[in-house]
Amino acid sequence: MEYLTTLFKVSLIQNMVLAQFLGLCPFVGVSKKREDAVGMGIAVIFVMTLASLVAWIVERLILTPYEIGYLRTIVYILVIATLVQLVEMIIRKVSPALYEALGIYLPLITTNCAVLGVTLLNQNAYADRTAFASLTLGLVQGAGGGIGFMIAMLLMAGIRQRLELAAVPKAMRGLPIAFICAGLMAFAFLGFVGIVK
Amino acid sequence: MLKEFTKGLWRESPTFGQVLGLCPTLAVTTSAENAIGMSAAATFVLVLSNAMISALRKLFPPLIRIPCFIVVVASFVAALEMIMKAYFPDLDRALGIFIPLIVVNCIILGRAEAFASKNGVLPSILDGLGMGAGFFLALFLIASIREIFGAGRYFGIPISRLFGSKPGAWAQPISVLTLAPGAFILLGLLLAGRQWIGRRKG
Numbered sequence: 001m002e003y004l005t006t007l008f009k010v011s012l013i014q015n016m017v018l019a020q021f022l023g024l025c026p027f028v029g030v031s032k033k034r035e036d037a038v039g040m041g042i043a044v045i046f047v048m049t050l051a052s053l054v055a056w057i058v059e060r061l062i063l064t065p066y067e068i069g070y071l072r073t074i075v076y077i078l079v080i081a082t083l084v085q086l087v088e089m090i091i092r093k094v095s096p097a098l099y100e101a102l103g104i105y106l107p108l109i110t111t112n113c114a115v116l117g118v119t120l121l122n123q124n125a126y127a128d129r130t131a132f133a134s135l136t137l138g139l140v141q142g143a144g145g146g147i148g149f150m151i152a153m154l155l156m157a158g159i160r161q162r163l164e165l166a167a168v169p170k171a172m173r174g175l176p177i178a179f180i181c182a183g184l185m186a187f188a189f190l191g192f193v194g195i196v197k
Numbered sequence: 198m199l200k201e202f203t204k205g206l207w208r209e210s211p212t213f214g215q216v217l218g219l220c221p222t223l224a225v226t227t228s229a230e231n232a233i234g235m236s237a238a239a240t241f242v243l244v245l246s247n248a249m250i251s252a253l254r255k256l257f258p259p260l261i262r263i264p265c266f267i268v269v270v271a272s273f274v275a276a277l278e279m280i281m282k283a284y285f286p287d288l289d290r291a292l293g294i295f296i297p298l299i300v301v302n303c304i305i306l307g308r309a310e311a312f313a314s315k316n317g318v319l320p321s322i323l324d325g326l327g328m329g330a331g332f333f334l335a336l337f338l339i340a341s342i343r344e345i346f347g348a349g350r351y352f353g354i355p356i357s358r359l360f361g362s363k364p365g366a367w368a369q370p371i372s373v374l375t376l377a378p379g380a381f382i383l384l385g386l387l388l389a390g391r392q393w394i395g396r397r398k399g
Contacts, residue, residue: 018377022298028216070275073297081264111303116301117294117298179388182385186377
């Protein structure tokens with residue numbers, strides 16, 4: 001049950017983008033076309049889940065036993081950067097079609113603060129739990145965060161595609177109106193508060 | 198030389214001009230105090246990493262320069278985390294994961310790539326200070342609006358007390374400004390204001 005509520009919580013109630021302000025740069029940068037939003041969303045779900053796993057391994061096998069928690073930020077970002085590079089190489093070898101679709105989004109993910117953010121949130125939230133619980137809950141939080149990110153991106157891309165045809169005042173064109181739409185979406189997402197206590 | 202400093206304030210303002218580093222801009226600006234703390238922390242890392250990257254710029258192999266930048270930035274962030282935990286524990290708690298997330302702040306990596314890796318140490322320090330000041334101005338503006346109008350306080354002191362009246366007698370706060378939707382809409386309006394001014398200036 002806790003897994004289900006965690007999934008709901010991170011993907012809708014505490015949506016990465018609209019409630020926690022993580023990953024705003026790709027959110028406004030790559031949400032102009034729906035296809036791009038889907039590609040970026042899938043890449044983020046994939047990398048966030050893997051990053052949760054790898055960060056857990058590093059945390060439990062290296063940082064905690066040797067008591068070098070103060071190196072956490074450096075180690076995490078290096079692990080994520082390496083992971084993204086590795087995933088890129090593997091996808092290029094195994095599935096060229098998928099690489100074609102995701103290729104250009106993967107390098108951008110290293111500096112997506114939602115990925116580093118979710119690993120740090122996992123560490124903050126589940127550090128005191130048993131090894132198994134912290135791993136599985138971390139994976140759920142990673143995947144759920146990615147799903148929430150993708151939902152927000154997809155909705156935003158749909159809205160922005162329509163905005164192109166709308167008569168927006170000159171000063172509001174481009175990013176200003178995009179942020180106001182994001183604000184209205186965030187209002188809608190406030191409605192999910194209360195689904196899970 | 199002075200231009201390297203002043204360009205960050207308005208023309209290439211990291212928040213309103215380049216629209217970078219938005220996550221902390223929206224996340225920590227619920228109070229003016231947090232805004233000052235966040236921009237001071239980011240400026241600390243920005244100036245030091247700009248100086249270090251500019252000094253080492255000829256040693257970085259071009260192909261892997263970005264990972265090199267990240268390592269430099271991450272080292273300064275790790276130092277910053279320890280300083281914050283030791284001397285400003287309350288601020289550290291209020292800013293939460295946005296302190297370690299300075300590592301992936303696009304302003305810092307952006308300046309490393311666009312400026313520090315091409316220019317000398319002194320201009321890079323000035324550039325870092327200017328961008329940091331621009332970041333501070335933007336954060337302070339957003340946080341002031343959100344705290345005064347959203348929470349009815351400024352630096353934690355109720356506004357009504359400034360006017361010597363009872364709490365709530367002066368005005369009701371627009372509490373949505375302190376929530377996520379208010380932050381997005383406020384940033385949208387401020388960006389629109391900047392576009393409007395830019396358009397009138399020609």
